[in-house]
Amino acid sequence: xxxxxxxxxxxxxxxxxxxxxxxxxxxxxxxxxxxxxxxxxxxxxxxxxxxxxxxxxxxxxxxxxxxxxxxxxxxxxxxxxxxxxxxxxxxxxxxxxxxxxxxxxxxxxxxxxxxxxxxxxxxx
Amino acid sequence: xxxxxxxxxxxxxxxxxxxxxxxxxxxxxxxxxxxxxxxxxxxxxxxxxxxxxxxxxxxxxxxxxxxxxxxxxxxxxxxxxxxxxxxxxxxxxxxxxxxxxxxxxxxxxxxxxxxxxxxxxxxxxxxxxxxxxxxxxxxxxxxxxxxxxxxxxxxxxxxxxxxxxxxxxxxxxxxxxxxxxxxxxxxxxxxxxxxxxxxxxxxxxxxxxxxxxxxxxxxxxxxxxxxxxxxxxxxxxxx
Numbered sequence: 495x496x497x498x499x500x501x502x503x504x505x506x507x508x509x510x511x512x513x514x515x516x517x518x519x520x521x522x523x524x525x526x527x528x529x530x531x532x533x534x535x536x537x538x539x540x541x542x543x544x545x546x547x548x549x550x551x552x553x554x555x556x557x558x559x560x561x562x563x564x565x566x567x568x569x570x571x572x573x574x575x576x577x578x579x580x581x582x583x584x585x586x587x588x589x590x591x592x593x594x595x596x597x598x599x600x601x602x603x604x605x606x607x608x609x610x611x612x613x614x615x616x617x618x
Numbered sequence: 619x620x621x622x623x624x625x626x627x628x629x630x631x632x633x634x635x636x637x638x639x640x641x642x643x644x645x646x647x648x649x650x651x652x653x654x655x656x657x658x659x660x661x662x663x664x665x666x667x668x669x670x671x672x673x674x675x676x677x678x679x680x681x682x683x684x685x686x687x688x689x690x691x692x693x694x695x696x697x698x699x700x701x702x703x704x705x706x707x708x709x710x711x712x713x714x715x716x717x718x719x720x721x722x723x724x725x726x727x728x729x730x731x732x733x734x735x736x737x738x739x740x741x742x743x744x745x746x747x748x749x750x751x752x753x754x755x756x757x758x759x760x761x762x763x764x765x766x767x768x769x770x771x772x773x774x775x776x777x778x779x780x781x782x783x784x785x786x787x788x789x790x791x792x793x794x795x796x797x798x799x800x801x802x803x804x805x806x807x808x809x810x811x812x813x814x815x816x817x818x819x820x821x822x823x824x825x826x827x828x829x830x831x832x833x834x835x836x837x838x839x840x841x842x843x844x845x846x847x848x849x850x851x852x853x854x855x856x857x
Contacts, residue, residue, distance in 0.1 A: 593679055593790065597687040600653070600673040601694065608671075 496546045504543030512536035531580065535573050542566060622697045623648050624688030626681055627705025628655040631664045638668040640711040641703060651691050652705065655684035661705070682793035685772070686784060693785035701775045709773040713813045717775045720809045727806040728780040730798075731813030732768035746827060750834050754795055761841065762802035766810065769795045773813060779806060795837045799844055 496504075515532045518524035524532075542548050553562035623641050627634050634652065641650055652665035656678035665672045673687050685702060692700040701718060703709045713731065720726040734755070754769045772794050776784065783804055789796035801808050 593683045596675050596677060596679055597683065597690060600675045600687055601691060604671065604673050604691070 496543070496549065498546070501543055501546050505540055508536050508540035508543055512540065528580075528584075531573075531577055535577075538569065538573075542569075619699060620695075620697045621645075621648050621699040621701075622692050622695075623650045623711075624685060624692060624700055624702045625650060625652045625665075625670070625705045626655060626684040626688065626702070627652055627657065627661050627665070628678065628681075628684070629657045629659045629661060630705040630707075631657075631660040633707040634661055634664045634705045635668050637703060637705055637707050637711065638665065638670050641714075644711045644714050648701075649697070651688055653684045653688045655679055655681070680791050681772070682788055682790040685793065686788035689776075689781055689784040689788065692781050697781060698778050699775065700781050702772055704772055708815050708817075710814070710816055713773075714775075716811045716813060717773060720811065721775045721777050721780075725807070726809040727777050728801055728808045729775045730768070730771050730808065730810050731773035731815075732766075732771055732810040733813065733815055734767035735810055735812035747830055750830055754834070754837065757838065757841065758795060758798055761799055761845070762808075764802070764808070766798060768810065769798055771813075771815075773815070789840065792833050792837060796840050796844060799841050803844070803847075 512533060515524065515529050515536060519526060519529050549562045549565055553559070553565045556565065558564050625634070625637060625641070630637075638650055638652070641648060650670040652662070652670045652672050654662040654665065654672055654674045656675050662672050662674050671691075673691060675684060675687060679687075688702070689700060699718070699721060701714055703711055703714070709731070717729050717731045720729040734751075751768065751770050755767050758769045759766045770792070780801070783801070783806060784797070787800065789800065798808070
């Protein structure tokens with residue numbers, strides 16, 4: 495069972511994470527879709543810290559006998575991987591959009607210049 | 619018939635002027651649009667000097683993004699025929715008639731100049747790259763069920779259908795191989811015609827040895843994943 499002091503500190507830290515995420519959403523520095531993953535992380539962490547026998551129980555469910563905290567590491571690493579994968583998709587989409595914007599910019603700029611020349615000619 | 623040459627150029631102030639003049643010598647009725655892919659030299663100025671339309675990209679997109687910009691221009695301005703001639707002088711505009719012929723005759727939607735169809739003299743690139751090109755050729759030929767010998771050639775001609783497809787969807791980085799597969803998946807008719815290519819006369823090719831391995835792996839991945847993509851036959855005006 496998790497020692498009481500560790501449990502209390504951990505729970506407070508996890509709840510702080512949740513609050514920080516909520517504040518970031520409120521001040522529009524974090525979009526809701528990306529925030530969901532972080533909120534989930536914070537809540538899972540808080541539950542694992544507050545539920546003092548939780549780690550042992552879950553470890554027993556999944557068949558880990560020797561070292562229950564391994565559950566925590568496994569869950570943590572999975573979360574990190576999920577966040578990173580999500581970032582890769584976001585970056586891919588952003589770079590696709592970036593390319594499209596650059597192309598449209600080049601086309602519009604050319605159009606503008608061509609129209610400008612035509613106006614000059616007709617003005618004379 | 620409205621026809622246009624798309625000329626992608628990245629830092630090609632040395633070669634570009636000659637390329638434009640050669641295109642004009644081949645066919646004065648061919649409009650020329652140079653895509654300046656974020657060059658830091660006088661590429662755009664040289665192109666304007668020689669009377670070409672210039673599309674200036676705000677930063678370097680790589681050959682795929684640059685070429686697509688040109689095809690978008692061709693699509694928006696309703697050209698019926700587009701050819702791609704690289705600004706580094708590798709593609710010889712004097713051989714454009716061979717590349718254009720199948721498209722003009724209505725036999726193909728896209729025709730690609732290949733260095734390896736027949737024993738044509740001329741530049742064939744380094745040994746390791748040739749090996750890579752051959753391996754890709756075998757894989758791609760299998761997939762598209764047609765003999766493709768030069769999957770990395772960008773010397774090509776397209777009709778309206780081809781322009782519409784590439785304006786809408788064109789692979790990035792090293793686009794030609796994927797584009798070959800894409801064209802077949804979209805049921806466009808493609809043919810290869812024999813051409814010879816020239817070694818670039820000045821400057822340095824953008825592909826180094828280490829990069830060509832990365833290129834191989836990336837392209838193979840892109841091809842195999844691309845096979846599982848939903849295909850759409852492009853229709854005009856839906857882009």
